[in-house]
Amino acid sequence: xxxxxxxxxxxxxxxxxxxxxxxxxxxxxxxxIVSAVKQYLHGSYxxxxxxxxVFWHSLEEVNLYLQYPAQYFDSNHYGPFFSLxxxxxxxxxxxxGAVLWNVCNALILYWGIYNLPIxxxxxSWVAIICLHEVLTSLLSFQFNVGLTGLILLSFSYIFRQQxxxxxxxxxxxxxxKLYGIVGLAFFFFSQKKTKFVISGLVLLPLLAFLPAILSDxxxxxxxxxxxxxxxxxxxxxxxxxxxxxxxxxxxxxRRISGDASIPNMPFLLGGLVLFALPYLRVSQYKSKDxxxxxxxxxxxxxxxxxxxxxxxxxxxxxxxxxxxFIIQPDPKKWWIIALFVFAxxxxxxxxxxxxxxxxxxxxxxxxxxxxxxxxxxxxxIVYQMLxxxxxxxxxxxx
Numbered sequence: 001x002x003x004x005x006x007x008x009x010x011x012x013x014x015x016x017x018x019x020x021x022x023x024x025x026x027x028x029x030x031x032x033i034v035s036a037v038k039q040y041l042h043g044s045y046x047x048x049x050x051x052x053x054v055f056w057h058s059l060e061e062v063n064l065y066l067q068y069p070a071q072y073f074d075s076n077h078y079g080p081f082f083s084l085x086x087x088x089x090x091x092x093x094x095x096x097g098a099v100l101w102n103v104c105n106a107l108i109l110y111w112g113i114y115n116l117p118i119x120x121x122x123x124s125w126v127a128i129i130c131l132h133e134v135l136t137s138l139l140s141f142q143f144n145v146g147l148t149g150l151i152l153l154s155f156s157y158i159f160r161q162q163x164x165x166x167x168x169x170x171x172x173x174x175x176x177k178l179y180g181i182v183g184l185a186f187f188f189f190s191q192k193k194t195k196f197v198i199s200g201l202v203l204l205p206l207l208a209f210l211p212a213i214l215s216d217x218x219x220x221x222x223x224x225x226x227x228x229x230x231x232x233x234x235x236x237x238x239x240x241x242x243x244x245x246x247x248x249x250x251x252x253x254r255r256i257s258g259d260a261s262i263p264n265m266p267f268l269l270g271g272l273v274l275f276a277l278p279y280l281r282v283s284q285y286k287s288k289d290x291x292x293x294x295x296x297x298x299x300x301x302x303x304x305x306x307x308x309x310x311x312x313x314x315x316x317x318x319x320x321x322x323x324x325f326i327i328q329p330d331p332k333k334w335w336i337i338a339l340f341v342f343a344x345x346x347x348x349x350x351x352x353x354x355x356x357x358x359x360x361x362x363x364x365x366x367x368x369x370x371x372x373x374x375x376x377x378x379x380x381i382v383y384q385m386l387x388x389x390x391x392x393x394x395x396x397x398x
Contacts, residue, residue, distance in 0.1 A: 019124040025110060027131060032106035035138040036099040047141040048098045050076050052090035058083040058214045064223050065230040077230055078143065080211045080223040081175035087214075102138050105146040109134065109315075112152030117159050117288055122326045129322040130315065133348045137312040147173050147180060148299070148316045154183035155295045159288075163192045167199040171207050178231070179306075179316070185298045188279065189291050238307040244365075246307045247314070249375050251368035264307055271305045278385035287390035289327055293381055296324040300378040304371050311351050317374045318348055324381055339380060343373035 017023060039045045049072040057064050058080070067075045076082075089097035089104075113127045114120075137145045150173040157166035166183065173180020190196045212220045238245040241260050245251075250267045254260055275297060284290040299320030303309045325332075325340045349355065350364045364370060 018128065019121055021114065021120065021124060024124050024127045028106045028110050028127070028134065029103060031131070031135045032102040032138055033099055035135060036102040036141070039139060039141070040095055040098050045094065045098050045141060046072050046074070048094065048101060050074065051078070051082070051086045051101070051141070051143075052094070052097065054078060054080075055083045055087045055090035055214070058211060058219075058223075061215045061219045063226055065226045075230065077227075077234055078177060079175045079227050080220050081172070081207060082143075083211050083214055085172075085176065098141065101141060102145075105143065105149075106134065106138065108146040108149035109152075110149070112149030112156070113319075115153060115156040116292075116323070117156060118292070118323075118327065125326050126319070126322045129325070129344070130318050130348075132352070133315045133318040136348075136351055137315040140312045142312040142315075143177060144313050144315050147177055148319050150180060151183055151299065151302075151316070152295075152319070155186050155291075158186045158190050158196075159291065161191050163190055163196040164199045164203075166190075167196060167203055171200065171203050175208055179302050182298050182302050185294065186291070189285060189294075235307055241366075245310045247309045247311060247368045247371050248306055249304045249371060250307060251309075252371055252375070255367045268305055271301065274379075274382050275301050278382065281385070284385075284390050290385065290390035292323060292327050293385050293390070296320040297378065297381045297385065299323070300374050300381070304375050304378060309371070311370060314347055314370060314374070318343070320381075321347070321374060321377050324377060336380075339373065339377050343377055345373075346370065347373045 036045075053068065053071055054064055054076055057068075064076050064080065064083075067073075086101075089101045091097075092100070110127065113130075114123050116123055116126070118126075134145055150169045154166045154169040154173070157163070157169065166186070170180060170183035173183065187193065187196060208224075209217060209220055211223075237243060240246070241255055241258065246254070249271070250262065250264050253267075254262045278284075278290075278294065278297070281290075297320070300317045303313055303317040306313075321340065321343045325336065328336050345354075346364070347370050350360060350370050355364065
């Protein structure tokens with residue numbers, strides 16, 4: 001018998017290298033920088049222009065949600081608080097600000113993943129599984145990457161009984177993009193609920209009107225009304241058969257049926273009922289696996305039940321898929337592996353050249369099929385949360 005340990009096999013050394021936290025950090029920084037430089041050199045950084053002008057328009061006290069074709073295309077849909085987040089980048093030349101913006105978003109997500117209450121090896125797997133989806137979002141300079149990190153941090157801080165930090169993550173995410181409010185779903189796991197509530201009551205108004213340091217309270221108040229109006233208008237445009245948004249459960253139904261008039265409400269009500277049912281299993285609350293399953297459910301639910309979801313938004317949902325898959329016991333059931341592979345292929349890689357352009361343009365985009373694997377995984381999560389006793393290890397076999 002060879003004296004070489006099994007762990008010294010070349011393939012194991014390679015895997016250990018790939019899963020090294022420092023290597024993963026390098027990969028995240030690399031794709032953040034390369035994606036930003038590539039898009040800047042090609043002049044494809046319109047989203048970043050929209051973002052930076054939230055800061056400059058706040059200083060000038062002009063409407064943050066109108067279109068300014070001389071400066072950028074489309075319009076802003078982030079809250080007034082975003083003016084403070086983007087400020088350090090907006091004052092820099094675009095060539096530097098755009099790169100640092102992507103780097104910062106990747107850092108927040110990396111921080112969020114490596115704060116999850118799972119083993120280091122599992123954290124690295126989650127980060128690697130989502131690497132391509134991170135790239136997809138960073139190519140659009142999307143805040144979704146950073147927002148996902150904030151949601152993960154809100155969960156982890158509640159898990160570690162650091163309620164004030166959790167509230168900061170939730171409030172910041174909410175004030176930039178409403179999706180951030182989903183961090184409240186973890187409230188029932190808090191062991192210091194009074195502290196959590198008081199922190200929220202203090203921090204929400206404080207942070208909401210902090211942008212007044214760039215303008216004044218009147219302008220900030222007006223901007224929140226303008227923000228509401230812009231989101232209502234955007235939502236009415238999303239639910240169509242041709243927009244690049246509405247990659248959701250409702251979007252699939254509307255586009256496959258060819259009926260753009262199908263409303264969101266029946267889907268939202270049904271989804272909320274299914275989402276809420278696991279909360280009835282109070283005896284499971286102290287289980288870390290149960291809490292992590294809820295985190296996965298939250299991340300996927302946020303995307304598949306939003307008519308505003310677009311391809312770069314799916315970094316949020318893919319984090320949910322990755323966490324769900326990683327916490328399953330080994331050996332994993334065949335249907336769990338099948339759903340995971342389906343999600344990686346269709347959700348994560350469908351925008352890439354892995355799929356022929358004809359298939360993307362003819363089927364995946366027109367029918368919002370990027371959402372399909374995440375919808376199936378979400379139903380699987382709800383099923384597991386309602387049937388598995390998480391106080392014991394999740395059964396590995398049927």
